Amino acid sequence: MAEIALTQVSKRFGAVKAVDDVSLTIADGEFVVLLGPTGAGKTTTLRLVAGLETPDDGRVFIGGVDVTGLPPAARDVTFVFQQYSLYPHLTVFDNLAFPLRSPTRRTPEDEIKRTVREVARLLRIEDKLGNRATQLSGGQMQRVAIGRALVRRPAIYLMDEPLSSLDAKLRSELRIELKRIQQDLGATMLYVTHDQTEAMTLASRIGVIHQGRLVQIGSPRSIYEDPADIYVATRLGSPGINLLPRALFPDVAAPTEAVTIGVRTEHLAIARACTGAVTGKVNWIERLGDQNHLHIDVNQRQIVSLVDPDEGLGVGDEVAVSLRKPLFFAADGQRVR
Structure with missing residues (x-):
């Protein structure tokens, strides 16, 4: 070789x-x-x-x-x-x-x-x-x-x-x-x-x-x-990474140059809606056996999240959305840290 x-x-x-x-x-x-x-x-x-x-x-x-x-x-x-x-x-x-x-x-x-x-x-x-x-x-x-x-x-x-x-x-x-x-x-x-x-x-x-x-x-x-x-x-990633405007999550600490937040489906924490959280509505559920993909509308932006099928959420439910391990990108698409 x-x-x-x-x-x-x-x-x-x-x-x-x-x-x-x-x-x-x-x-x-x-x-x-x-x-x-x-x-x-x-x-x-x-x-x-x-x-x-x-x-x-x-x-x-x-x-x-x-x-x-x-x-x-x-x-x-x-x-x-x-x-x-x-x-x-x-x-x-x-x-x-x-x-x-x-x-x-x-x-x-x-x-x-x-x-x-x-x-x-x-x-x-x-x-x-x-x-x-x-x-x-x-x-x-x-x-x-x-x-x-x-x-x-x-x-x-x-x-x-x-x-x-x-x-x-x-x-x-x-x-x-x-x-x-x-x-x-x-x-x-x-x-x-x-x-x-x-x-x-x-x-x-x-x-x-x-x-x-x-x-x-x-x-x-x-x-x-x-x-x-x-x-x-x-x-990489299926479904693909969620790319969201920085303004959609104003409470998330981010670099000043960041205009886009990237978050993988498994890095979205979804729970039933609570006061003070960023909220959205479940539009559609993909049932894949050992996991579900939730399609969520947050302020007219579509987000896909990975959840346990036993989570008990259904279409039309109001949910709170929070981020784990978000990635940040500048206006030119380059990563900022």
Whole structure:
């Protein structure tokens, strides 16, 4: 395995700056997830590491070696794409073995068999090795696509939203499998997604990207609890963070520059209305089994709060609202403390 380092890397496509002065180091054995919406520059960053794109500025290092000018084949990386990209006429075994049979990486057949069976066991598809790719379910096909990257044992694994085309149950299952495999192999992985759940559950560190810039990078917990600005705060959390005008809670101590208060659903304390408190009315309740989300109108502002289902509150109830662990943002969206 190897370290990845991007130093002041930029990439333009015409007038669009897809990647803007990104510097990022990924340690050996780390699982780093780049999180952002479509068009943020995530995939372009991945392609720059793979050598599928050449940076206009900056350098790319893998294992301490400057690979900026090297072709993809010389970088010892594998790339898992969003689509399965399997050979439909080949069996699962032959799809998995294909990288090991290429002229540049010719491997003895006995070693191919051993490696393919080991990877199939890791992915729990050893009973499918004789099937053609067209006979597999979506989840099985994605496992094969991931397995084709694993058989190579490269320095770096690059993954471009590999779970996004699967249904919710399969995505949940494969997230667990992928994290387990990464830890078992001690693999260095750079993974891009727009899905906050994938980022939170998979990553050692999350890098949040906005308009080609790396806005913030840190552990999932630090990104969630200590966002650098409103953009980062809104990328994580379901339901999303409540963004409220400072004037709505005049009694809350806040920095003088603060114009917006951010508060997570679990950091709103809700109780039956009492004299002197900020009050609102319950408009709607989402019942999620072990918890409820209350949708509350406070002075014509909508707030979502997480409460225990045994709280006993109903639609139309007047409630008192108070804040725990509020976050404060200036007029430009930057965090103030």
